[in-house]
Amino acid sequence: MPAQRTGIGVVNLHENDPSAQSIEINSNNSFSGNTISVDYGQLKGHVLNPLDNLEGTLENLEPTESNLGNVDQVLVDSSDSNNHTQIQIVNSTADSGHSEGTLLRLSDGSVVSSLIDNSQIVSASSLTTASSQAVKRQLNASSSSPMVTKVIITKNPNSSQPQAVPIQLNPSSLQSLQQGQALTFNQTMAPAVSVVPQSAQTPTKTITISQQGIMSPQKQYFALPVSSPKPGITKIPISPAKTPTKITMIPVTVGKSPQRIAPASGVSVLSKSLSDSATYTAVPVSSGPTMITLSPSKVFKQGTVVQQRPGQIQFQQNQAITINKPQTQGGVRQVAIPLSSMQQIQGSKVQYVRLVAPTQQGQTAGIKTSLASLVQGKQIFTTSGAHPLTIQQAGGQQMKITLPVQSNHPRPVIASSNTQTVQRILLPAGPNQLQLRAVPSTLAQIQTSGVSSLSNLPPGTTILSSGNAGSGQGFALVPTMLSQMAQQQQQATVQVRPMTSQATVIAQPLQNRQEFIPIASNNPVLSASVANSTRNNNSEGAIEPTGARPRKPCNCTKSQCLKLYCDCFANGEFCHNCNCTNCANNLIHEEERSRAIKSCLDRNPMAFHPKIGKGQIGNGNRRHNKGCNCKRSGCLKNYCECYEAKIMCSNACKCFGCKNFEESPERRTLMHLADAAEVRVQQQTAAKTKLSSQISGVPSKPPTSTATGERLPYTFITSEVAEATCACLLAQAEESERMKMPPVVQERMVIEEFGRCLLQIIESANKTKELIIFAE
DNA sequence: GAGTTTGAAACT
DNA sequence: CAGTTTCAAACTC
Numbered sequence: 001m002p003a004q005r006t007g008i009g010v011v012n013l014h015e016n017d018p019s020a021q022s023i024e025i026n027s028n029n030s031f032s033g034n035t036i037s038v039d040y041g042q043l044k045g046h047v048l049n050p051l052d053n054l055e056g057t058l059e060n061l062e063p064t065e066s067n068l069g070n071v072d073q074v075l076v077d078s079s080d081s082n083n084h085t086q087i088q089i090v091n092s093t094a095d096s097g098h099s100e101g102t103l104l105r106l107s108d109g110s111v112v113s114s115l116i117d118n119s120q121i122v123s124a125s126s127l128t129t130a131s132s133q134a135v136k137r138q139l140n141a142s143s144s145s146p147m148v149t150k151v152i153i154t155k156n157p158n159s160s161q162p163q164a165v166p167i168q169l170n171p172s173s174l175q176s177l178q179q180g181q182a183l184t185f186n187q188t189m190a191p192a193v194s195v196v197p198q199s200a201q202t203p204t205k206t207i208t209i210s211q212q213g214i215m216s217p218q219k220q221y222f223a224l225p226v227s228s229p230k231p232g233i234t235k236i237p238i239s240p241a242k243t244p245t246k247i248t249m250i251p252v253t254v255g256k257s258p259q260r261i262a263p264a265s266g267v268s269v270l271s272k273s274l275s276d277s278a279t280y281t282a283v284p285v286s287s288g289p290t291m292i293t294l295s296p297s298k299v300f301k302q303g304t305v306v307q308q309r310p311g312q313i314q315f316q317q318n319q320a321i322t323i324n325k326p327q328t329q330g331g332v333r334q335v336a337i338p339l340s341s342m343q344q345i346q347g348s349k350v351q352y353v354r355l356v357a358p359t360q361q362g363q364t365a366g367i368k369t370s371l372a373s374l375v376q377g378k379q380i381f382t383t384s385g386a387h388p389l390t391i392q393q394a395g396g397q398q399m400k401i402t403l404p405v406q407s408n409h410p411r412p413v414i415a416s417s418n419t420q421t422v423q424r425i426l427l428p429a430g431p432n433q434l435q436l437r438a439v440p441s442t443l444a445q446i447q448t449s450g451v452s453s454l455s456n457l458p459p460g461t462t463i464l465s466s467g468n469a470g471s472g473q474g475f476a477l478v479p480t481m482l483s484q485m486a487q488q489q490q491q492a493t494v495q496v497r498p499m500t501s502q503a504t505v506i507a508q509p510l511q512n513r514q515e516f517i518p519i520a521s522n523n524p525v526l527s528a529s530v531a532n533s534t535r536n537n538n539s540e541g542a543i544e545p546t547g548a549r550p551r552k553p554c555n556c557t558k559s560q561c562l563k564l565y566c567d568c569f570a571n572g573e574f575c576h577n578c579n580c581t582n583c584a585n586n587l588i589h590e591e592e593r594s595r596a597i598k599s600c601l602d603r604n605p606m607a608f609h610p611k612i613g614k615g616q617i618g619n620g621n622r623r624h625n626k627g628c629n630c631k632r633s634g635c636l637k638n639y640c641e642c643y644e645a646k647i648m649c650s651n652a653c654k655c656f657g658c659k660n661f662e663e664s665p666e667r668r669t670l671m672h673l674a675d676a677a678e679v680r681v682q683q684q685t686a687a688k689t690k691l692s693s694q695i696s697g698v699p700s701k702p703p704t705s706t707a708t709g710e711r712l713p714y715t716f717i718t719s720e721v722a723e724a725t726c727a728c729l730l731a732q733a734e735e736s737e738r739m740k741m742p743p744v745v746q747e748r749m750v751i752e753e754f755g756r757c758l759l760q761i762i763e764s765a766n767k768t769k770e771l772i773i774f775a776e
Numbered sequence: 777g778a779g780t781t782t783g784a785a786a787c788t
Numbered sequence: 789c790a791g792t793t794t795c796a797a798a799c800t801c
Contacts, residue, residue: 558795564785565795603786629783638798639782 553578561585562596564607569596572608612645627652635660636670689751692758725757 554575556566561583564570568578568585575585584592600607606625613625623642628649630640635658638644642653642660649660659666732753736746 552797554796556796559785563795565797567797570785600785607785626784631783633782633798637782639784641784644798 551576554580556580556583560589560592562589562593564600569593570608611641612647622647623650624652628655629653630655630658632657634658634666636664636666692754721761725754725761728757729753 551571551573552567554561554566554568555578557580559565561569561575561578561580562585566575566580566585568575568580573585574587575583583589584596586593597608609625611625612622614622622645624645624647628635628640628642630653633639633643635643635649635653635655640649640655640660642649648662649655649658661667729750733746733750736749741749
């Protein structure tokens with residue numbers, strides 16, 4: 001094994017100065033030429049984010065700088081008692097030469113730090129080879145000093161002893177690392193050795209950052225590595241305890257075969273509280289689109305800018321957005337999100353995606369003006385608050401897309417750049433809305449064919465484009481899973497899914513997912529609703545009153561819901577309202593989950609592909625791709641995946657005693673029984689509906705009490721209540737029609753709305769009845 | 777609800 | 789790849 005060598009990691013933010021190209025870290029010691037220039041123009045691989053309880057691993061960490069050698073580990077250790085954050089980079093290069101000014105470039109092209117070498121010895125270090133023990137040296141910075149002091153522990157070139165080197169930094173550049181918090185990157189394939197500074201070949205450099213007097217509780221960031229072009233997963237799980245909002249980025253693969261959703265194989269996770277303030281970050285992805293969806297309930301109700309101008313959220317080069325308390329400017333709420341820095345737009349430090357709430361014309365115009373003045377010649381687009389959404393590309397081209405306007409939902413966002421590679425559309429996510437997406441090949445396709453289709457997309461949908469205009473790029477609509485967010489401490493989740501140049505299929509716990517049609521019909525987009533799992537077929541089409549597709553809760557006890565035994569996991573969904581124990585199929589255990597996904601995919605690359613595909617004969621013939629292996633059930637029980645999916649066994653099956661074929665009398669008998677049962681259910685449903693309608697026809701002023709004097713709850717079905725109910729039903733009908741739902745779904749939505757109305761009436765009646773009883 | 781059966785998934 | 793074990797859902801009582 002090569003000798004260990006360590007370097008210094010420096011993570012800085014230049015939050016308040018988007019125009020800054022670099023930060024100079026000047027060491028006031030004898031280190032000759034000891035000026036380190038951190039090119040923030042290249043800091044695109046990192047997200048600066050709150051540092052709450054940051055711990056995690058960075059996999060596939062590898063430098064590409066030839067003079068850096070192999071980086072084994074990047075460790076951040078906050079365990080020192082002086083509230084200093086330390087970052088350590090462990091390098092296995094045998095060469096102990098200097099590396100001043102060297103940029104540590106991760107495999108995704110991002111820069112995580114600069115390295116300093118040959119710094120002056122300040123003190124000795126007690127570094128050990130303990131694998132998990134980071135270098136722990138810090139400089140006791142003066143608490144009264146407005147400057148941030150960094151301490152570098154490095155080898156004295158003359159004595160081979162570790163040393164600490166203070167570095168004066170511009171405070172504005174260090175609003176990043178929160179004291180006492182750790183960010184750990186581990187390269188899983190790397191040697192476990194952490195630091196061996198004793199040897200002349202193993203200089204150790206550690207940086208400690210003191211934030212005294214600097215940190216703003218609303219401006220705390222960390223550097224977050226993002227996806228690697230390799231299949232491996234890079235991510236940093238973040239404890240949700242203090243960071244109830246998460247954004248999950250999943251690597252986007254372009255040019256590979258179409259993939260169905262894998263369960264959120266998070267590449268990076270970022271989280272942040274969305275209480276009064278929040279920070280969001282876009283994580284660039286090395287080879288694909290990057291996308292952010294912000295929870296509207298939090299962001300767009302509260303969301304406006306803190307540091308930036310009123311009513312705006314800037315996403316600057318440091319890739320962090322801080323959203324503070326609700327602000328409005330002329331009644332307009334805005335969220336400006338920059339396009340991913342991955343786009344590598346040169347020269348433009350600030351780019352925006354603008355989200356504009358409905359407003360009056362003049363106000364909108366004012367915002368546009370403001371935006372134009374903000375974006376330095378690289379304005380990507382603007383949107384108006386009116387129903388037609390205008391996308392203005394940098395080239396001056398405009399396109400208008402009419403999107404549904406829903407109350408209580410933020411405006412959709414459509415971002416595009418005519419010169420860059422990422423195009424995206426963010427539809428504001430609503431609560432309990434999950435979506436299925438699919439895929440026009442270009443933004444122009446959206447323009448030409450997607451105008452009406454877009455209106456079908458549910459709030460929260462994100463459409464991604466992998467870029468490479470005109471060369472087979474694809475859009476992927478990415479679901480948000482707000483219902484799960486709600487469960488998981490109201491975390492907001494954004495996921496970037498693997499994408500192909502042809503089609504992208506994303507399966508998520510999508511409510512209504514079978515209801516959304518692909519934007520581009522010419523793309524072989526597979527719907528997640530198309531039998532991605534046989535076990536869900538029975539419930540397809542059923543929609544909860546919330547609009548959610550009901551999903552059977554799992555009961556896993558031993559698998560942690562991280563194996564394909566678990567239906568949730570197998571379907572690429574997080575567990576939600578399940579009965580499982582020790583569940584790790586959630587955002588909190590994103591790292592474990594990602595590993596499990598990877599493991600499953602290693603065993604079977606098709607593990608997350610639909611089990612039920614189309615047969616060879618015709619499009620209408622479904623068949624089990626793998627076939628069943630039943631031995632005792634005769635393939636006439638739900639043990640059999642074919643039978644459960646209501647399809648015949650095929651020659652792909654290896655079952656014994658199969659009775660699940662067309663002419664099978666047993667099967668026909670079962671089918672008849674099943675049909676009869678279904679008819680009974682339908683009759684019962686119809687009866688209930690009829691009863692409901694009769695209830696709604698109760699006279700508006702019925703008797704107020706029974707013969708015994710008990711007051712009747714239907715007293716409250718007054719004409720006003722009936723009218724209000726009808727209004728609700730009409731509104732729901734119009735809404736569903738406007739969303740261009742299929743007629744069946746429209747009917748269902750109206751009926752469900754009626755159910756909700758009834759529940760409200762009953763509740764109100766009962767409450768009032770209780771009050772009356774109490775009063776009596 | 778407890779226990780049994782079943783077959784897919786995981787493991788060896 | 790085959791045999792075995794594990795697992796959770798389906799099923800039975």
